[in-house]
Amino acid sequence: MQSDLKALKIDEGELETLSGLDVNDLFVGGIFGGTYRPSVWRDSKKLFFFCLTEISVFVLILVFTLPIGFILTQNPTPGMGEIQRALQFLTINLSVAGVLMLGWNFYLWNKQKSLASVAKLLDEVDKYNEVIKAVEIIDKLATVGHLPANLINREEVLEALRVTRESLVCALMTEKILRQHKSFIARRHELFANIENNLLALRTLEVNSQANEYGRLLNEALEIGMSVYKEVKKLQN
Amino acid sequence: MNYFTVLITLLRDRENFVQEIHHQARLKTKITALLISSSIFLAIYGGIIGAFASPLQVFASAIKLPALYLITLIICLPTLYFFNAFFGSKQTIGQNLALLLTAISITAVLLFSFAPVTLFFLITIRNYQFFILLNVLIFALTGFIGISYLYQIMRPESEQLELASVPLMEHQAEHDFVVVDADQKPKKSHKNLAPEVKTRTNILRFWLGLYAFVGCQLAWTLRPFFGAPGQAFELFRPREGNFYLSVIQSLIEILMN
Numbered sequence: 001m002q003s004d005l006k007a008l009k010i011d012e013g014e015l016e017t018l019s020g021l022d023v024n025d026l027f028v029g030g031i032f033g034g035t036y037r038p039s040v041w042r043d044s045k046k047l048f049f050f051c052l053t054e055i056s057v058f059v060l061i062l063v064f065t066l067p068i069g070f071i072l073t074q075n076p077t078p079g080m081g082e083i084q085r086a087l088q089f090l091t092i093n094l095s096v097a098g099v100l101m102l103g104w105n106f107y108l109w110n111k112q113k114s115l116a117s118v119a120k121l122l123d124e125v126d127k128y129n130e131v132i133k134a135v136e137i138i139d140k141l142a143t144v145g146h147l148p149a150n151l152i153n154r155e156e157v158l159e160a161l162r163v164t165r166e167s168l169v170c171a172l173m174t175e176k177i178l179r180q181h182k183s184f185i186a187r188r189h190e191l192f193a194n195i196e197n198n199l200l201a202l203r204t205l206e207v208n209s210q211a212n213e214y215g216r217l218l219n220e221a222l223e224i225g226m227s228v229y230k231e232v233k234k235l236q237n
Numbered sequence: 238m239n240y241f242t243v244l245i246t247l248l249r250d251r252e253n254f255v256q257e258i259h260h261q262a263r264l265k266t267k268i269t270a271l272l273i274s275s276s277i278f279l280a281i282y283g284g285i286i287g288a289f290a291s292p293l294q295v296f297a298s299a300i301k302l303p304a305l306y307l308i309t310l311i312i313c314l315p316t317l318y319f320f321n322a323f324f325g326s327k328q329t330i331g332q333n334l335a336l337l338l339t340a341i342s343i344t345a346v347l348l349f350s351f352a353p354v355t356l357f358f359l360i361t362i363r364n365y366q367f368f369i370l371l372n373v374l375i376f377a378l379t380g381f382i383g384i385s386y387l388y389q390i391m392r393p394e395s396e397q398l399e400l401a402s403v404p405l406m407e408h409q410a411e412h413d414f415v416v417v418d419a420d421q422k423p424k425k426s427h428k429n430l431a432p433e434v435k436t437r438t439n440i441l442r443f444w445l446g447l448y449a450f451v452g453c454q455l456a457w458t459l460r461p462f463f464g465a466p467g468q469a470f471e472l473f474r475p476r477e478g479n480f481y482l483s484v485i486q487s488l489i490e491i492l493m494n
Contacts, residue, residue, distance in 0.1 A: 013262065022265040024239055032263030038383060049239070056240070056273045062278055064311070066304040070459075085291065086472045 002139060008161050009132050010125050010168065019118055020180065026050050031057065032104075037119050039126065057104065061097040069093035078185040107167050108218035118175050120231050124169055124224050128137040131220050132161065160202055160221040164228075171228045193234055199225045243270035244342055251339075255390045256339065258335045260330075268331065272307070279303040280286070280347035282294035285355050289368055290464025297472060301459045306341050308335075310453040317448060320440045325433045336390055351375045363419030365466050372463070384445060393437040394454045 025046055029036055031053065040050045040159040069089045077084050110120070118138045135157060202218075203226045258267065272363065287294035318330045328336075345377030358371055368460065400402045456462070457480035461471055478486075 016263055022263055024266060026239075031269045033265065053273075058276070059280070060272060060276055063280075063300060063303045063307060066300060066459075067308065071474070074476065082469055082471055083293075086470070089472055160287070 005132055005136055008165055020176045028115055035108045035115050039123050047088050058101055065093055065096045066094050110218050124227050128164055129223050131217055141187050142182055157217055160218050163198045163201045164221045164224050167225050167228045170194050171232045174232055195229055199229050240270035240273045243267055243275040243361040258332055264331050264335055269333050271342045274302040275342040275345040279306055282348040282352055285352055286372055286463055289359055291470050293470045294464040298462050302460055303458055305459055309455050310337050311450050313448045317444045320436055324436045340383045340387035343380045347379040391441050393434040433476055
């Protein structure tokens with residue numbers, strides 16, 4: 001990846017700083033204490049890993065609830081065989097782990113409401129990073145000569161990405177501030193105005209570049225910008 | 238999966254990984270990933286040692302071995318955290334947990350790396366005493382490496398060094414819009430910190446002893462892990478005596494004969 005594209009990419013570490021939450025492909029705010037990202041249900045690969053995570057957490061709960069089964073099976077009824085004791089232990093442990101698992105899933109579901117905005121913005125960040133990936137691929141194709149270099153208005157696309165990045169950063173910061181300090185914060189108006197200006201800049205870029213190879217990517221950048229704008233407007237209200 | 242990526246990052250770049258923990262970077266992700274990956278590795282090794290006796294023992298040991306390491310950690314964690322906090326440590330309980338999990342994960346990975354060797358001897362030699370001895374050596378070696386690593390990364394000196402290594406300006410730039418806690422600055426001179434550091438180093442040594450003490454007793458309580466050949470499956474052996482009494486009794490028996 002070229003250094004200019006690398007600098008534009010928003011990685012997980014930066015997302016953590018901007019949103020104040022641990023972020024990965026599946027969860028926002030971490031497995032324990034956060035919630036799953038809505039995109040989990042739309043992507044089969046993510047859904048598969050989410051199911052694996054559920055199994056792993058279940059095993060982990062089983063490990064940590066072992067003392068409960070151990071204590072409750074310490075005084076077996078007379079005549080009870082070792083296999084029956086093991087079954088009793090298993091029943092107790094699986095029941096406790098099952099209840100805790102249900103509780104954890106309910107917590108995830110409940111927490112989703114409070115983190116809906118940041119989850120939506122993170123989906124936009126994913127889209128933005130995908131656009132960067134697309135630019136990288138086009139760059140590589142152009143390098144090996146599959147695409148004529150003059151067909152690509154690279155500078156304009158990078159400018160669009162820079163503006164989009166700024167909007168995303170502003171939106172994530174606004175969301176973080178509003179989440180952490182739900183009362184009035186003067187700075188949010190400034191950030192919101194910044195996003196509006198960025199959206200205008202993106203629209204201008206899109207008009208200029210409709211005819212070239214990067215039109216589609218610019219359009220995607222504009223769509224991300226629009227989503228960010230809508231999300232921040234929602235937060236404002 | 239993402240959890241194993243975190244573990245691989247730990248193995249490849251331990252210094253940076255620990256530094257990130259000292260600066261609370263992606264702490265929750267690290268804790269979760271280390272918890273899950275170390276449990277899986279320990280469960281696999283537990284299953285292998287349980288395979289010496291019976292299929293039921295495989296499942297029992299696969300749950301017991303991660304429980305042994307992780308429950309010991311949970312039992313001993315508050316002691317370490319509160320004692321350290323009392324003697325001036327700025328680390329959170331999450332950071333303490335992450336550092337301890339780092340050592341347990343290293344132990345788990347090393348145990349897992351011995352799994353083919355253990356499996357080989359399990360298949361080729363059906364000698365209970367040899368199998369026990371082999372595993373005692375493996376557990377001792379991996380445990381020693383894990384504990385030595387933990388001692389290195391938990392020493393108060395390393396905490397001070399890690400925190401002092403990043404200039405404050407860089408720290409502030411990373412946390413724009415976040416109020417930087419003035420207490421996090423290494424404002425005391427190294428000379429002034431010396432008695433504090435010495436006390437905390439002693440606390441750490443004491444805690445490592447406590448961790449081993451609790452771990453041995455929990456292992457005794459959760460036994461059998463191997464399951465003696467020719468004996469019926471036992472989920473847990475009767476709760477009689479303790480690990481230390483048993484060791485003393487064994488020593489007396491050896492000396493009397």
